[in-house]
Amino acid sequence: MELHLDGRAAPFIFMDELSSTNTVLKELSIQGAAEGTVLMASRQTGGRGRMDRSFLSPEGGVYLSMLLTPGCTPELSLSLTPCAAIAVRRSIEKLCGLKADIKWPNDLLINGKKVCGILCESLFFQGQQKLILGIGLNVSTPAEAFPGELGRIAGSILSLTGTAPPVEAMAAELISQLDGMYELWQAEPRRFLEEYRQGCVNIGRAISLIRDGQSRSARALGIDDNYALLVEYPDGERESVYMGEVSLRNE
Numbered sequence: 001m002e003l004h005l006d007g008r009a010a011p012f013i014f015m016d017e018l019s020s021t022n023t024v025l026k027e028l029s030i031q032g033a034a035e036g037t038v039l040m041a042s043r044q045t046g047g048r049g050r051m052d053r054s055f056l057s058p059e060g061g062v063y064l065s066m067l068l069t070p071g072c073t074p075e076l077s078l079s080l081t082p083c084a085a086i087a088v089r090r091s092i093e094k095l096c097g098l099k100a101d102i103k104w105p106n107d108l109l110i111n112g113k114k115v116c117g118i119l120c121e122s123l124f125f126q127g128q129q130k131l132i133l134g135i136g137l138n139v140s141t142p143a144e145a146f147p148g149e150l151g152r153i154a155g156s157i158l159s160l161t162g163t164a165p166p167v168e169a170m171a172a173e174l175i176s177q178l179d180g181m182y183e184l185w186q187a188e189p190r191r192f193l194e195e196y197r198q199g200c201v202n203i204g205r206a207i208s209l210i211r212d213g214q215s216r217s218a219r220a221l222g223i224d225d226n227y228a229l230l231v232e233y234p235d236g237e238r239e240s241v242y243m244g245e246v247s248l249r250n251e
C-alpha cells in the first residue's frame, strides 16, 4: 500500500495482515517505538473493540493504531479519544462531503449505523504513560460483510452511501487529521468541545447507560467541559460519566 504522508516525521508501518494493530503496536512501544508511530493493516485476524468485543476487520477498512505519549495526567488523556472521533469525522467530511454523527463516547455513525469505532488503550512503561489509539473505519467493506444482527447496527461508508473513497486516500487523510488534532489538543485540550457537542447525537435523548455490565436508564443532558456525558437519572440525580457505553432509547 502506498500512502502519501508528506512531511510526517514519525514512522508509518504497514502490514497486509496481523492480529490487531493495537496489540502489535503495544509490543512495539515497549521495544521503544517513537511517539507518533502509526501501524496500519489491510486486515486484522483478531481486531479488538471496547468491552472485550471483537472488531470485524476484513479488507476494505482502515485499521490503524497510533502511539502517543501525551505526558499529562491520565484523567486529561481520557479526552484524547473523543478528540480522535473529531479527527475521523473531519476526514469523512473532507473526502465524502457528509457529517457523520458521533455517539458518545467515540462511535461514528452514518444513517444511524456504526462505521467507525475507537479503542484507546493505556499502558505505563518505565514510569511513562503510553497510549495506543486504535481506529477502525469501515470504508468500502461490502454490505454482506455485516451479516445478521451486525448488519442492523453497522455498515461501511460504501454500504451506507453507495460510494466511498479509496482506502489509501482515507487512511492518509485520517493520519493527517490525527496528527493535526494531537498537536492542537496538546496546546488546548478543550479546543474540540463545541464541535464534539454539535456532532453528538446523544444529547437530549433517553439512553441506557451500560457500565460494569449494568444497564441504567437516564437522559443525556449534554457534554461537560471534560468531554464527559452529563446524565440525569429518573430520580433526578445527575452525574458526569467518563467511561461507559450508551444505547439510544425510543420514548
Ligand code: BTN
Pocket: 019, 020, 021, 022, 023, 044, 046, 047, 048, 049, 050, 051, 053, 055, 062, 063, 064, 065, 116, 117, 118, 119, 134, 135, 136, 137
Ligand atoms: C469499538 O468499536 O469498540 C472499538 C473498535 C476499535 C477497532 C480498532 S481497528 C484498529 C485497532 N486495532 C484493534 O484491534 N482495535 C482497534
